[in-house]
Amino acid sequence: MRVSIAKKMSVDMYPLGENAIMVEFGKYIHPDINRKVMALVAYLEQHPFVGMLEYISAYKNVTIFYDPLLVNALPIEVEAGEMPLSYRKMVQFIEKVLKTIDMNKTGQASIVELPVCYGGEFAPDLTFVAKHNQLSTQEVIDIHSSGEYLVYMIGFAPGFPFLGGMSEKIATPRRSSPRLAIPVGSVGIAGSQTGAYPIETPGGWQLIGRTPVELFCPQNNPPTLLHAGNIVKFKPITLEEYQAIKGANK
Amino acid sequence: MSIKVISPGLLTTIQDCGRTGYQKHGIIASGVMDRYSFRVANILLDNDENEGALEITFMGPTLAFQADTLLAITGGDLSPTINGEAVPMWRPVLVKKDSVLSFGMMKAGARAYLAVAGGFDIPVVMGSKSTYIRAGLGGFKGRALAKEDLLTTLQTKVQLDKFKAALSKQSEQGSFVTTPWYFAPAHIPATSENIAVRVTRGNQMQHFTDESIQEFFRKPYTVTPESDRMGYRLEGEVVKLTAPLEMISEAVSFGTIQAPPDGNPIILLADRQTAGGYPKFAQVTVVDLAVIAQICPSNTITFVEVSLKEAEVLYLQREAEVKEVKQAIKFYLNA
Numbered sequence: 001m002r003v004s005i006a007k008k009m010s011v012d013m014y015p016l017g018e019n020a021i022m023v024e025f026g027k028y029i030h031p032d033i034n035r036k037v038m039a040l041v042a043y044l045e046q047h048p049f050v051g052m053l054e055y056i057s058a059y060k061n062v063t064i065f066y067d068p069l070l071v072n073a074l075p076i077e078v079e080a081g082e083m084p085l086s087y088r089k090m091v092q093f094i095e096k097v098l099k100t101i102d103m104n105k106t107g108q109a110s111i112v113e114l115p116v117c118y119g120g121e122f123a124p125d126l127t128f129v130a131k132h133n134q135l136s137t138q139e140v141i142d143i144h145s146s147g148e149y150l151v152y153m154i155g156f157a158p159g160f161p162f163l164g165g166m167s168e169k170i171a172t173p174r175r176s177s178p179r180l181a182i183p184v185g186s187v188g189i190a191g192s193q194t195g196a197y198p199i200e201t202p203g204g205w206q207l208i209g210r211t212p213v214e215l216f217c218p219q220n221n222p223p224t225l226l227h228a229g230n231i232v233k234f235k236p237i238t239l240e241e242y243q244a245i246k247g248a249n250k
Numbered sequence: 251m252s253i254k255v256i257s258p259g260l261l262t263t264i265q266d267c268g269r270t271g272y273q274k275h276g277i278i279a280s281g282v283m284d285r286y287s288f289r290v291a292n293i294l295l296d297n298d299e300n301e302g303a304l305e306i307t308f309m310g311p312t313l314a315f316q317a318d319t320l321l322a323i324t325g326g327d328l329s330p331t332i333n334g335e336a337v338p339m340w341r342p343v344l345v346k347k348d349s350v351l352s353f354g355m356m357k358a359g360a361r362a363y364l365a366v367a368g369g370f371d372i373p374v375v376m377g378s379k380s381t382y383i384r385a386g387l388g389g390f391k392g393r394a395l396a397k398e399d400l401l402t403t404l405q406t407k408v409q410l411d412k413f414k415a416a417l418s419k420q421s422e423q424g425s426f427v428t429t430p431w432y433f434a435p436a437h438i439p440a441t442s443e444n445i446a447v448r449v450t451r452g453n454q455m456q457h458f459t460d461e462s463i464q465e466f467f468r469k470p471y472t473v474t475p476e477s478d479r480m481g482y483r484l485e486g487e488v489v490k491l492t493a494p495l496e497m498i499s500e501a502v503s504f505g506t507i508q509a510p511p512d513g514n515p516i517i518l519l520a521d522r523q524t525a526g527g528y529p530k531f532a533q534v535t536v537v538d539l540a541v542i543a544q545i546c547p548s549n550t551i552t553f554v555e556v557s558l559k560e561a562e563v564l565y566l567q568r569e570a571e572v573k574e575v576k577q578a579i580k581f582y583l584n585a
């Protein structure tokens with residue numbers, strides 16, 4: 001369902017089951033699209049509404065989870081339609097919200113440097129990534145560690161940063177079948193995305209290195225090192241440096 | 251007031267409805283697999299509906315009660331007994347001091363829920379008592395129960411004291427007393443049954459071949475042994491995209507059926523990631539998530555398509571039913 005909200009802005013909305021709606025601001029990974037995502041997020045943080053359970057923001061969309069029972073009781077006028085009542089009410093509600101918020105507000109981004117040990121047992125897919133892109137493994141490392149990456153979203157696992165701005169020269173598709181266990185701190189590539197694993201979890205990313213820094217600290221509030229909107233830089237380190245930082249954490 | 255774990259069973263964890271509101275930080279929601287059975291367990295004891303309870307998987311624990319304890323067991327029938335005597339499910343049970351609860355054969359379903367009146371004394375981490383084992387988070391020390399663990403129960407509501415006293419007067423003998431009334435919903439499948447699960451279309455279903463879509467709804471899928479609380483990996487007809495589709499990661503939900511490139515669908519469940527990058531083929535209806543939770547590995551599932559509107563109707567009917575049951579049980583507890 002496509003709705004024109006204002007000049008130069010069209011928004012797509014889709015259901016995610018009978019209790020969630022995805023509000024999508026574009027089709028690509030782009031800072032301008034993500035800025036709109038963050039603008040809706042800022043609104044939802046300040047104006048949570050009855051029936052909203054929570055939201056998850058991503059590169060280009062925000063998914064709002066709701067209780068259909070409570071949303072149906074909201075005083076929102078909607079026309080009859082194919083879609084469930086709660087969904088139609090949500091569409092109406094979001095359209096109204098989008099008309100009231102400034103979609104292009106920007107804040108000051110903070111920079112976080114993440115040390116990464118590329119290679120060896122930490123990088124089981126480095127050779128594959130190099131081959132896939134007809135590069136040497138050192139070239140992959142140089143390209144990966146020279147970029148500045150915007151944290152577009154936190155998701156998939158606690159504190160897992162989805163980073164944008166990776167060079168297409170090292171883009172590599174996900175593994176055809178996900179690994180059952182990826183070690184903590186693994187740095188990987190999926191398509192033209194890059195990120196780092198804060199906990200051990202299954203996943204389909206191509207692994208090219210590992211960071212000794214803790215990305216998820218449940219005792220802290222907020223519980224994650226990185227946040228949507230941060231800028232991340234990767235700094236190559238040796239195995240010895242990796243172990244030194246790892247040891248200092250303990 | 252304590253309960254001692256003599257043996258923990260296969261996978262017994264403290265769960266509630268999960269860490270709602272923390273998924274934006276990438277925190278896995280966790281929580282019970284079968285929310286329906288879980289809610290009923292708490293309702294039977296006049297607890298808050300979201301009070302933490304034990305989720306018991308396939309093979310149950312053996313628990314020794316160091317004080318009289320009012321509890322309810324719901325969900326899958328894992329043959330619970332107290333001091334060797336079969337104990338009925340789906341109703342309040344007053345277990346006498348020094349009795350031992352154990353479980354036996356898996357007769358129907360896969361997961362049982364054990365709630366105690368007042369709840370368990372478990373710290374609330376990020377809004378929830380749920381255990382997320384992979385991150386060692388929440389629940390009882392961030393892990394499944396182990397031998398020698400001591401679970402402490404919280405004070406029961408004052409209103410329940412009269413009910414408890416009346417119940418204990420019913421029988422001086424035996425190791426437990428139950429009510430004649432009970433509420434047992436009909437969603438628990440027999441262990442060997444092929445199970446029908448209602449789903450709505452996923453946002454990327456149109457990117458799959460017509461044949462894949464037809465076969466998906468025609469042939470049963472087997473739940474493989476690699477399945478767990480994070481997701482069920484299914485084996486059956488593979489679903490094929492009409493052309494390769496590299497997705498940009500976005501939110502997933504409890505019950506999202508995603509299709510990785512190998513074409514074997516995965517149903518995402520309680521310990522799912524918050525976001526994913528595989529195409530979404532279908533979405534399990536909220537009411538049938540409770541059915542999915544009660545399926546064992548090697549069982550088969552046949553998917554049935556319903557419209558989103560039908561899914562909403564099912565959702566609202568379920569909520570209305572729970573509300574009625576809640577009122578009825580409140581009446582009995584206060585009678």
